[in-house]
Amino acid sequence: MTTQHRVPAFAPLPASLPATVPFVGPNALERQNGRPFRARLGANENGFGAPPAAIAAMAEAAAQSWKYGDENAFDLKNALADQLDVASDRIIVGEGIDGLLGLLVRLMVAPGDAVVTSDGAYPTFNYHVAGFGGVLHKVPYRDDHEDPFALAAKAAEVGARLTYIANPDNPMGTWHDSATILQMLEILPEDGLLVLDEAYVEFAPEGTAPPMAVDDPRLIRFRTFSKAYGMAGVRIGYGIGHPDLIAGFHRIRNHFGVGPIAQAGARAALAERDWLSATLAKVARARARIGEIAAENGIQALESATNFVAVDTGRNGAFARALVAGLGEEGVFVRMPGVAPLDRCIRISVGPDDELDVLAEVLPRVLDRLRRS
């Protein structure tokens, strides 16, 4: 049967959005390539895996997943509250930081409202801002770092409802100390939030994260089980902020969206302190090795407080793009920053030794080919 009818028009805001989004995940890239990657070093995943206790807890929860989960994530929030030493009504659990950023934008940003971020920072935040009609104002990086004072000054200038900074930063891996982040709040407009994305903070030196005791109601921070805990596919993260702000999420969220498997995995992971220490040590060693591999090839790793390393090719964006493509053709998945001057770098996620061996084998060959061409 066919009819003469048409698809009804979308609402004006979604109708104005681009029909496609550019972010292509590793599975889709593997399908395009027609084969799996030899080294999966591009999505800032934790190739050392999730805690075995978390994997076991998820397997056990799978058998009980005929039940709806706890829409309040009561036990998980209590475990987080204990570990972070904050009240549980300051915590919101959601479908990864991506999901929480979407809810935050929806909660705070009306069409036409100003939002500030860095030019080259997390694209998914920008996607959500556009999705709810916010107007993005971008501030350049300074010396490969996000520029806290330029961000706050721009926020004051445009009256930003949200000002985004990742600390440590993605895609550059650089970071600021806690005091610098807190100084941002001094010049931030009264009616806007500082959105502090701490996805990578477990990898960073002491003194990077502001103390949890900071209770400025204009600060919301986000953390995740995707990175240090190696659970990117589980889709679970959390936000920490003033109880009145956190209460706003409950007005709009998909209440049963974080299922019992994710909650069980996260609770088990949180208890694995020794595992976490060991994983952080592995990540630090892998980061150092990426630095060595880069140096052996005449390119320069930036210092990183994350589970990835930005490596400066010493050339321009066209060269770096060719390098990412060349590595991809040889089965080495890495990514790169999207805008100049950051795009002189490629971004290599840490991984186990055998994957870094592949990188060490392939990189000289691809670089040599590019340098001759």
Place this chain on the structure above:
Amino acid sequence: MTTQHRVPAFAPLPASLPATVPFVGPNALERQNGRPFRARLGANENGFGAPPAAIAAMAEAAAQSWKYGDENAFDLKNALADQLDVASDRIIVGEGIDGLLGLLVRLMVAPGDAVVTSDGAYPTFNYHVAGFGGVLHKVPYRDDHEDPFALAAKAAEVGARLTYIANPDNPMGTWHDSATILQMLEILPEDGLLVLDEAYVEFAPEGTAPPMAVDDPRLIRFRTFSKAYGMAGVRIGYGIGHPDLIAGFHRIRNHFGVGPIAQAGARAALAERDWLSATLAKVARARARIGEIAAENGIQALESATNFVAVDTGRNGAFARALVAGLGEEGVFVRMPGVAPLDRCIRISVGPDDELDVLAEVLPRVLDRLRRS
């Protein structure tokens, strides 16, 4: 540290929403009661569990969940396309029907737009409509069925962007045949969609679901792994519609929101045709037994095409509410419709024999107490 600052104001639309939502899940109810239910028969879960093959697939996927999943759900969509005999670009996979309904409302409904549903139908749909500023118009049930022609007539009258009907219906368990649903499209306004919620359709008689070959671009239908497949906690469902409509979801969804564990579980479940037949038979037997238990107690089960049974107490909403509360005090979790005249009924989900044994034991005692008071 405390400061003199305040939480910045929410955007006007979320600021206008109620601070709390009324839907309390079974885990929260158990916490309130201070003990687990003896019989969990209130959330339309499938107490017979998920297919063992799906549980095994999820356990296996958990070990690989350090990877981001496939944002396109490529393999799952192909498996669904094969089984349903539709093109895969007509399918959108999302975080349960709840998540997909939220996206659909966001895609189609601007603030002030009209939306039509039945008075007493699925509250989470209404929650999403309110959340995006839509204006709900409600049509009464007729003889304990949603009223397709009244819904379509109201949609034409108010120019509804969305007209919601569940077939079979929740909370009453009643249903219409395919031809009736298709006749709704004849009188639906040109610039609106028919939202056909088929969460329970696997339990319904042949001839309930319109053929997949129907390609009216004003029809979107939703299905789930939560009910027949016993995977409510996994949070995975799908929509089927015109490719141009489905493409709209990609503009606004949380692309990595459905993780690899859920995708693996759903793929494995889809292949379990014999398991599904056996489960549907168990559900039918349990449904019949609930009818018998009701009859033994002088109350009347409505005919149901779902995994739950609406039971007419023959009294009013106050009586039914007292019955639900009394059963709850004795550890039997059931729910009931929220509005008159449906609220003369209680809603009992199917479950294994031992849980129905508890119902059979407790129901006479509670009814007797209420009838004497």
